[in-house]
Amino acid sequence: MIATARLLSVGLSDPLRPGAGSPQLRPLVVFRIDAADGLAGRGEAAPLEAYDGVSVERVTAALERHRQALSCLPEPADTVQLTQALAACRAADPLPQALAAVDLALWDLLGHRTGMPVHALLGVADPSPVALNATIGAVTPSEAAAEARGALAAGFSAFKVKVGTPDDRQRLMAVRDAAGPQALIRADANGAWDRLTAPERLRALSRFGIELFEEPVHGPAAAAALQRALPDAAVSLDESAGAALAGGARLCTALCLKISSSGGIAALVADAARARELGYEVYIASTLDGPLGIAAALHAAAAVAPDRHCGLATLDRFDRPAPAPLAAAGGYLNVPSGPGLGAGLIDWY
Numbered sequence: 022m023i024a025t026a027r028l029l030s031v032g033l034s035d036p037l038r039p040g041a042g043s044p045q046l047r048p049l050v051v052f053r054i055d056a057a058d059g060l061a062g063r064g065e066a067a068p069l070e071a072y073d074g075v076s077v078e079r080v081t082a083a084l085e086r087h088r089q090a091l092s093c094l095p096e097p098a099d100t101v102q103l104t105q106a107l108a109a110c111r112a113a114d115p116l117p118q119a120l121a122a123v124d125l126a127l128w129d130l131l132g133h134r135t136g137m138p139v140h141a142l143l144g145v146a147d148p149s150p151v152a153l154n155a156t157i158g159a160v161t162p163s164e165a166a167a168e169a170r171g172a173l174a175a176g177f178s179a180f181k182v183k184v185g186t187p188d189d190r191q192r193l194m195a196v197r198d199a200a201g202p203q204a205l206i207r208a209d210a211n212g213a214w215d216r217l218t219a220p221e222r223l224r225a226l227s228r229f230g231i232e233l234f235e236e237p238v239h240g241p242a243a244a245a246a247l248q249r250a251l252p253d254a255a256v257s258l259d260e261s262a263g264a265a266l267a268g269g270a271r272l273c274t275a276l277c278l279k280i281s282s283s284g285g286i287a288a289l290v291a292d293a294a295r296a297r298e299l300g301y302e303v304y305i306a307s308t309l310d311g312p313l314g315i316a317a318a319l320h321a322a323a324a325v326a327p328d329r330h331c332g333l334a335t336l337d338r339f340d341r342p343a344p345a346p347l348a349a350a351g352g353y354l355n356v357p358s359g360p361g362l363g364a365g366l367i368d369w370y
């Protein structure tokens with residue numbers, strides 16, 4: 022197989038975390054595998070250094086090793102050969118953010134070869150639409166209310182609100198007022214709270230009817246202590262989900278899984294199965310992925326059947342339109358139905 026990697030910078034129209042460190046240009050790496058018969062598969066690496074600490078330079082170095090590993094292999098004709106090709110790449114460099122790009126391109130190529138969408142290759146013939154949450158950044162309460170009203174009008178019934186700033190209460194109150202009593206409101210602190218103060222903050226914010234506290238504290242041990250202190254609150258890990266899975270025990274209510282940090286579609290589906298064995302609920306989110314990554318997450322969601330709303334309505338954060346197969350409607354995204362990851366996705370890049 023001949024593979025090529027192409028680094029792109031895509032402008033963000035609405036950075037999630039305004040202020041210091043916010044990316045205004047989002048690097049994405051498109052990884053293309055060309056087969057001898059003229060078919061091609063495309064994947065995407067979406068490292069987000071501010072979130073996962075993985076630089077785009079580290080990813081491109083890993084993808085060069087993967088490219089060399091693939092050059093010695095025939096293109097996969099079935100899922101067994103796909104798994105073998107991915108294992109060869111993992112042996113060359115195990116970085117999940119880069120392996121995800123290879124995994125996506127291999128699934129896309131196999132889908133084009135067989136004429137089947139990836140969800141069908143995963144054994145799901147007729148996938149349900151995936152329920153999504155809207156995301157409201159660490160903005161002022163009035164801006165948060167306006168964003169919530171816009172999302173409500175667009176059909177969303179679940180809202181993830183960034184917290185961890187001094188005006189959390191006002192922001193959550195504004196979103197609750199705007200979204201109404203039935204709305205699911207999730208609070209994502211990105212680990213902003215420490216072990217000592219987190220219980221008090223969760224109790225104070227719970228009066229707004231919080232569906233889930235995502236990464237309120239960093240790390241499995243701190244999350245486990247918090248969940249023990251507040252057994253009725255739903256605590257989820259996002260940044261620390263991989264560490265929680267590696268620990269081999271249920272520490273809190275849920276884990277948020279991502280194509281990039283799991284290392285692709287097959288790895289995410291395996292992580293979800295492992296998480297459920299341990300007793301976790303699971304849901305899926307993006308790391309500001311482009312359409313190839315969002316489509317991959319939708320195919321994975323078809324196989325996983327997430328327990329809660331997924332954070333995949335993020336393409337509108339970019340300053341270009343979502344491709345037609347990935348336009349959210351009524352708070353849902355359909356799993357693409359064309360061969361591979363879906364038709365027309367690459368035109369966005």
Ligand SMILES: [Mg+2]
Pocket residue numbers: 209211235236259260
């Ligand atoms: Mg999060």
